[in-house]
Structure formats: structure tokens, C-alpha cells
Amino acid sequence: xxxxxxxxxxxxxxxxxxxxxxxxxxxxxxxxxxxxxxxxxxxxxxxxxxxxxxxxxxxxxxxxxxxxxxxxxxxxxxxxxxxxxxxxxxxxxxxxxxxxxxxxxxxxxxxxxxxxxxxxxxxxxxxxxxxxxxxxxxxxxxxxxxxxxxxxxxxxxxxxxxxxxxxxxxxxxxxxxxxxxxxxxxxxxxxxxxxxxxxxxxxxxxxxxxxxxxxxxxxxxxxxxxxxxxxxxxxxxxxxxxxxxxxxxxxxxxxxxxxxxxxxxxxxxxxxxxxxxxxxxxxxxxxxxxxxxxxxxxxxxxxxxxxxxxxxxxxxxxx
Amino acid sequence: xxxxxxxxxxxxxxxxxxxxxxxxxxxxxxxxxxxxxxxxxxxxxxxxxxxxxxxxxxxxxxxxxxxxxxxxxxxxxxxxxxxxxxxxxxxxxxxxxxxxxxxxxxxxxxxxxxxxxxxxxxxxxxxxxxxxxxxxxxxxxxxxxxxxxxxxxxxxxxxxxxxxxxxxxxxxxxxxxxxxxxxxxxxxxxxxxxxxxxxxxxxxxxxxxxxxxxxxxxxxxxxxxxx
Numbered sequence: 001x002x003x004x005x006x007x008x009x010x011x012x013x014x015x016x017x018x019x020x021x022x023x024x025x026x027x028x029x030x031x032x033x034x035x036x037x038x039x040x041x042x043x044x045x046x047x048x049x050x051x052x053x054x055x056x057x058x059x060x061x062x063x064x065x066x067x068x069x070x071x072x073x074x075x076x077x078x079x080x081x082x083x084x085x086x087x088x089x090x091x092x093x094x095x096x097x098x099x100x101x102x103x104x105x106x107x108x109x110x111x112x113x114x115x116x117x118x119x120x121x122x123x124x125x126x127x128x129x130x131x132x133x134x135x136x137x138x139x140x141x142x143x144x145x146x147x148x149x150x151x152x153x154x155x156x157x158x159x160x161x162x163x164x165x166x167x168x169x170x171x172x173x174x175x176x177x178x179x180x181x182x183x184x185x186x187x188x189x190x191x192x193x194x195x196x197x198x199x200x201x202x203x204x205x206x207x208x209x210x211x212x213x214x215x216x217x218x219x220x221x222x223x224x225x226x227x228x229x230x231x232x233x234x235x236x237x238x239x240x241x242x243x244x245x246x247x248x249x250x251x252x253x254x255x256x257x258x259x260x261x262x263x264x265x266x267x268x269x270x271x272x273x274x275x276x277x278x279x280x281x282x283x284x285x286x287x288x289x290x291x292x293x294x295x296x297x298x299x300x301x302x303x304x305x306x307x308x309x310x311x312x313x314x315x316x317x318x319x
Numbered sequence: 320x321x322x323x324x325x326x327x328x329x330x331x332x333x334x335x336x337x338x339x340x341x342x343x344x345x346x347x348x349x350x351x352x353x354x355x356x357x358x359x360x361x362x363x364x365x366x367x368x369x370x371x372x373x374x375x376x377x378x379x380x381x382x383x384x385x386x387x388x389x390x391x392x393x394x395x396x397x398x399x400x401x402x403x404x405x406x407x408x409x410x411x412x413x414x415x416x417x418x419x420x421x422x423x424x425x426x427x428x429x430x431x432x433x434x435x436x437x438x439x440x441x442x443x444x445x446x447x448x449x450x451x452x453x454x455x456x457x458x459x460x461x462x463x464x465x466x467x468x469x470x471x472x473x474x475x476x477x478x479x480x481x482x483x484x485x486x487x488x489x490x491x492x493x494x495x496x497x498x499x500x501x502x503x504x505x506x507x508x509x510x511x512x513x514x515x516x517x518x519x520x521x522x523x524x525x526x527x528x529x530x531x532x533x534x535x536x537x538x539x540x541x542x543x544x545x546x
Contacts, residue, residue: 022366024377026514026522027452027496126516136456136497138516187326187334232341233453233460235368235375237332259370259453267329270380292385295330299380 002068004117006150010062010104012212014132015123015140015152017053023127024258030238031131031139032254034112034213034277037173038076040306042116044313045073045093047162052120053130055146057113059280061104062146064115066096070154071118071161077110077175077278091167110175111280118162119155135214135255165316171309177283181272182290182298183241188231188263192243196223200241200265201287205249209281213255216276218285222247223265233261239268241287251276251285269295271302323396325389331365331380333388335396336373341462341490345372346450348399350407350527355395361388369526370451371460407448409529412494412509413543414443414485416534420508427470427487427504441468442506443532447492449524457496457514457522461530464490476502483508485532496522507532510543 006013016039019032033039033056040050055062061079066072074081074090081088081104088094090113096102104113123130123140132140141150189197205220223243236242240252242262251268253276268276269290279285290298324336335352337345353369356376363383368375378388416439417424428435447461454460464487472488477500480486484495486503495501496514513523524530535543 023521024366024368025452025526026456026520027454027458028456028521127521133456133516136514136516184327184329187328187336232339232371233451234334234370234373235453237329237375237377239329257454258368259451264328267332269330292327292330296380296384299330303381 002070002119002154002156004152004154005065005067006062006146006148006152007065007101008063008103008148009146009150010057011060012058013062013146014056014134014213015053015121015146016056016131017129018051019131019254020127020129024235027258028127029133029135029255029258031133032129033114034254035076035114036274036277037306037309038112038114038278041091041167041309041313042073042075042114044310045075045091045165045167046071046116046118047317048116048118048120050310052116053123053140054117054121055115057104057115059107059111061113063101063103066100066102067098069098070096072096072102073116075114075116077113078108079113080105080108081113091172093162093164093166095161095164107280110278112277117154122153122155133255135257163317165313167309168312171312173278175278177280179276179279179283179285181276181285181287182269182295183266183272183287184269184292184295185266185289186264187234187267189265191225191229191231191263192265193224193226196221197265199223200249201289203286205285205287207279207281207283207285211281213253215253215256216251216279218249218251223249225263231261231263233259236260236264237267239270239273240264241266241268269298271298274302325392327385328375331378333376333378333385333392334373335376335392339372341371341450343448343463346448346462349374352392352395352399353527355399356392359391359395361391364388368451370453407527407529408525409446409531410524412485412511412530412532413535413539414507414509414532415537415540416442416507418537420537421485421506423470423473423486423504424506427468427506430470431468433467438468438506439534441465442487442492443534445531447530449526449528449530450491451526452522452524455496455499455514457524459493459513459522459524459530461492462490464492466490470504472502473504476500480505481508483510483513485509510540
């Protein structure tokens with residue numbers, strides 16, 4: 001059995017994979033990684049299949065002791081990682097020896113870092129996924145963020161270590177604190193005044209401190225309903241921008257509840273939701289309307305970029 | 320029955336909206352269309368979420384398209400209008416009413432000028448439909464509660480409502496799947512496990528199920544426990 005011990009949990013570190021499909025009708029959030037591109041890359045860098053469960057650390061990383069030798073990769077936000085207090089880099093395979101200490105320092109860029117362990121974390125699958133669903137208290141490690149003292153099992157390092165891989169510089173994403181989100185208006189844009197829709201599309205919003213995996217609360221323009229018509233609760237997709245009576249929009253993220261009664265002015269495109277996984281409190285967001293055809297193209301480009309990373313690393317590993 | 324409205328929701332979902340009201344009739348059409356659609360096993364349809372008066376269909380935009388799905392749905396819809404599926408699973412839920420199991424039974428009775436017994440009788444004689452599941456994993460919204468016992472939510476929600484609690488909010492009744500803050504008026508408690516992540520399916524109820532409540536006593540509960 002191979003183990004790693006959590007000495008410090010960091011701000012909020014959870015176990016996530018790509019999340020759950022098919023259970024929203026039972027009120028189960030999709031969960032899963034906030035930044036899929038970094039997550040897939042982390043797994044590829046240690047020779048895992050792309051959907052192996054990883055640690056997702058937020059802003060302040062954990063302190064972990066590896067009780068067994070393995071290989072790991074850290075991707076996503078740069079939270080100043082180090083092994084035995086020697087700085088290490090994101091986006092490459094790292095060798096970890098028995099009793100090595102992985103810790104993180106200050107946050108340099110982005111919001112969420114992913115730690116993949118070769119062979120994957122040994123976590124039971126619930127409803128098709130190993131992701132932590134904090135709200136309902138299941139999945140991942142005991143249905144909650146990691147705590148000091150937790151011991152996680154990881155799978156045997158079958159076969160020989162893979163060669164050290166490095167993601168080429170040109171493929172490493174750059175994280176900024178200003179985000180442009182592509183949106184498709186609706187399904188309840190008709191609940192809002194024309195002025196409010198134009199404010200939504202032209203204004204700059206700030207992600208509030210009160211934001212997490214469930215949703216990003218946005219400060220900025222106040223978005224008003226036409227009158228006090230009430231809507232009947234319906235399904236909420238990830239990426240929906242719902243507006244409660246306060247007029248302050250909330251961007252619904254992966255742990256969001258599956259149904260609700262606030263009108264949704266717009267839904268953010270799939271590639272944008274993935275990018276916003278690295279957005280942090282005080283970052284700025286602007287919204288721009290895109291045509292359905294443009295949205296389709298963006299999804300293709302997004303998947304193509306993931307495939308590009310996959311093929312590049314595959315090529316590098318065969319040398 | 321007005322024509323349903325189709326709308327894209329983001330880049331990978333489609334909303335079919337029926338008449339905007341909470342009613343058995345409209346909700347039955349939602350579930351009927353959902354079943355008809357799922358039976359088609361269309362390539363690219365990932366999952367569906369039926370709610371009060373609409374159905375959200377998630378799809379993989381690389382395998383299918385919004386336009387194609389609307390075209391298919393219009394066809395299914397025509398069939399759905401002629402013949403709404405009404406065959407539904409019925410689930411019986413045992414409930415201990417009142418006392419510490421249902422701390423608001425007393426208020427519900429007073430609010431409606433009834434005795435507690437009358438409230439229990441009215442609540443348990445009706446067959447309800449699971450309009451949708453949401454709010455919490457496994458929380459079913461059941462309707463419709465007879466007007467005689469309809470009671471508004473608490474002004475200040477409780478910090479903790481126990482798993483298994485049966486509540487009323489206006490014309491709806493529901494079950495708390497886990498301990499949670501909540502504002503519904505609690506009239507009873509069921510020993511059944513409403514949501515269990517390791518069970519398949521995880522939720523006791525499916526959207527569209529028919530539900531009725533069977534009053535049991537604390538004594539019955541102890542017998543159930545011993546079994």
C-alpha cells in the first residue's frame with residue numbers, strides 16, 4: 001500500500017476528477033475539477049489516464065508527506081511548490097522519494113493547482129466519479145476537503161517510472177486577473193430590462209471574496225428584473241449566471257445546486273467556464289455575447305487544444 | 320395546451336418549456352416527454368433534468384446539435400400530446416406525524432383551523448407527484464398539497480432540519496434527504512433513507528413518481544427498527 005499524509009490541508013483542497021454525468025435529475029451537482037485543462041495535463045504528465053482523481057488545491061496549497069516513492073505532477077495555478085523546501089516547477093513530471101515533503105508557498109498566478117500522482121489516488125467511485133461533493137458530503141475523501149492528519153492511499157506504481165516529461169513553454173497557459181467570458185443570453189433574459197441586459201454586456205464585474213466551487217458572486221452593475229414577476233424553479237446548468245433579487249449576478253460553478261428559482265440572464269460557454277476555473281476573488285470579468293455558431297467553433301478549438309497537449313506529451317514520452 | 324417553447328441554454332443544453340405554471344397536468348407532460356426522449360437513446364444526449372414545467376436536455380455539441388434535437392423533439396412532442404404517459408411507479412412512505420418528529424404539526428393545524436388528526440388525514444390521503452428533485456441531493460418537491468393544509472414557510476429557517484423530516488411549504492410537500500438548514504414546516508419524519516450515494520439509483524424517488532404517505536406510530540417505528 002502506498003500512502004501520503006496530509007500535514008496541512010491548505011485553504012481548501014479536495015479530490016476531484018471530471019465529475020458526474022447523469023445524476024442532476026436526482027439533485028446531485030456535477031462536481032469535478034474547476035480547470036479541466038490543467039487536470040488532464042497533470043494526469044498525462046505522470047502517465048495516468050486523463051480522468052484519474054487528483055488533488056485540487058485552492059490559493060493556499062497543502063503540505064503533504066509522501067510515505068512511498070512515486071512520481072507526481074503539479075499543474076494549474078502557480079502556488080510556489082517545493083519538495084523538501086527546494087523549489088520545483090509546475091507542468092512537468094517530478095520524482096518523489098520516500099518521506100519527501102511537498103509544500104506550497106505564496107500564490108503567484110491562477111487560483112487552483114492540481115496534483116496528480118502516478119497510478120492515481122485510491123478512492124471509491126460513487127455515481128461514476130471520485131469527485132468530492134462537499135454540499136452533500138460524499139465522494140473524494142469522506143465527502144469533505146482534506147484535513148491535517150488525513151492519510152490517502154495511492155495506487156501501486158506499476159511498471160517502471162515514466163521518463164520525466166515537461167510541457168513545452170508554448171502550451172503552458174498564462175493566467176491573468178482579467179477575464180472575458182463568452183455567453184449565450186437566456187434562458188430567462190426576457191425577465192430583465194433592456195437597460196440591465198446592456199449593463200450586463202458592457203459592465204465590468206468583480207469576483208467577490210464570497211466565491212467558491214459552488215458559485216462566483218459578482219459585484220458591479222445592479223441587474224434589474226422588468227417587474228416582480230416570479231419564475232418557477234427549473235434546472236441550473238454549470239456556467240449559468242443567475243440573478244437574485246439583490247441584482248448581483250452569481251455565476252454558478254461545478255458544485256452548484258441543480259435547480260433553482262432565480263432567473264438566469266445568460267449561460268457562459270464551455271471553454272470559458274474551464275478558463276474561469278483559474279479566476280480568483282477580486283479578478284474582473286466582462287461578458288460578451290457570441291453566436292451559437294461561434295460557440296460551437298470555440299468548443300472545437302478548446303477540445304483541439306486539449307488533444308494538442310495529449311499528442312505533444314505522447315510524442316515526448318516515446319523518445 | 321400551448322405549444323412548448325424551445326431555447327438554447329449555453330452551448331450544450333436545450334430547454335423545452337411548457338406552460339409556465341405548477342400543475343399536475345403540465346408536469347405530467349414534462350415527464351412524459353422526458354421518457355419518450357430517453358427511449359429514443361439519441362446519440363449525443365447526455366442527461367436530462369425534468370422540473371415543474373420544463374425539461375433541460377444536456378447534449379454533446381460534437382455529436383449532435385441544438386437544431387437537430389429541436390427537430391426530433393417536435394416530432395416526439397406531437398406524439399406526446401396525443402398520448403401522455405400516465406403509468407407511474409407508486410412509492411409508499413411511512414411517516415410518524417407530530418410530536419418531536421413533526422414540531423410544526425401543531426402550527427399547521429392552528430394556521431388552517433384544523434385538528435392535528437385532520438391535518439394528518441388530509442396529508443396522507445392524497446397521492447402526490449414528484450415534480451422535480453433539487454435544492455439538496457435527493458430532495459423531492461411533491462405536489463400538490465390540498466389547499467386546506469397549505470402553510471407558508473418559516474420566516475426564519477431552522478439551522479438544522481433532521482434527515483427524514485417531512486415538510487410543507489405552501490402547496491408543496493417534501494422530504495429532507497440529509498441534515499440541513501431549512502424553512503419548510505415539519506409535520507413528520509420517515510425512517511426511510513431518502514438519499515444514499517452508494518445506492519443505485521441514489522435517490523429513493525425518481526422525478527415523476529407517485530407518492531403517498533402512510534401514518535405510522537412511534538411503536539411501529541420500534542417494530543421496524545427491531546426487524
